[in-house]
Amino acid sequence: MDSRLNDFLARAETLMARLEPLLPAVRETVDWQHSLAARWHRDGRSGYLQPLKVSLDLRLADLLGVDRQREQLARNTRQFVAGQPANHALLWGARGTGKSSLVRALLAELAGEGLRLIEIERDHLADLPRVVELIQGLPQRFVLFCDDLSFDAGEGDFRILKSVLDGSLEQAPDNVLLYATSNRRHLVSEKQSDNENWKMVDGELHPNEAVEDKIALSDRFGLWLSFYPFTQEHFLSVVRHWVEVLAQKSGLAAWAWDEELEKEAIRWALGRGNRNGRCAYQFARYWVGRQLLEGDIP
CATH class of the missing domain: 1.20.120 (Four Helix Bundle (Hemerythrin (Met), subunit A))
Incomplete structure (x- = not known):
């Protein structure tokens, strides 16, 4: 009897050793009292928030030559942190001109007032409803930050994203905003033919459906801020x-x-x-x- 039991336990232990790598890892829960930022990770069909260690050294005063952009985004973010109406923001323009740095400087400035940052990649934006569900009702104010949000003309993903943004942002809880950076104002690359396919209706020029789709995506952001190459x-x-x-x-x-x-x-x-x-x-x-x-x- 003892020998059969020992054999069974040995086989069970071997089986568990094989299954263990396939089991989902124990995820660290984000303590938003102490964590100022997190990143959304996709794990198969599910996802999770991973706490991030962030530096608070960058100050708003370190961002020179973008006074108008800094003032407008800071005002919008302060409204949001204070519980007042605020807009989702699209920061677009040349690379290296301070778009993402401005968002991180605002985190350093307003973390003490409850601002928190969640980084989410472009390819994971379909998970926005799940991310929002995790933070809904929390006392902190969350900026969901997508860095380098853009699409090539042939990609259909931007239509899916537009649908997700319609549902996730227009019905988002009041403690959630989306800030995104892009090198394109309309997020989707434009072709010369886009400018040729406009039509005249009742004496007014109207874009075709494809062009309207491209413009409509960036319209989901109430605040547009442009960044230009440095002189x-x-x-x-x-x-x-x-x-x-x-x-x-x-x-x-x-x-x-x-x-x-x-x-x-x-x-x-x-x-x-x-x-x-x-x-x-x-x-x-x-x-x-x-x-x-x-x-x-x-």
């Missing part, structure tokens, strides 16, 4: 700002903003083929780090 003057002002910030943090005192430093920053941007905030920050890190290293060399 050289704007770029250099951002470089100078970050050199000052990083030099102060690193204890680099002996430095001066001069013509040679400007020229070096411009060469850096030319070498990368773009002139934006991300490039300015990267150059500042390179330059300050180099000064510190050279200062340590006898």
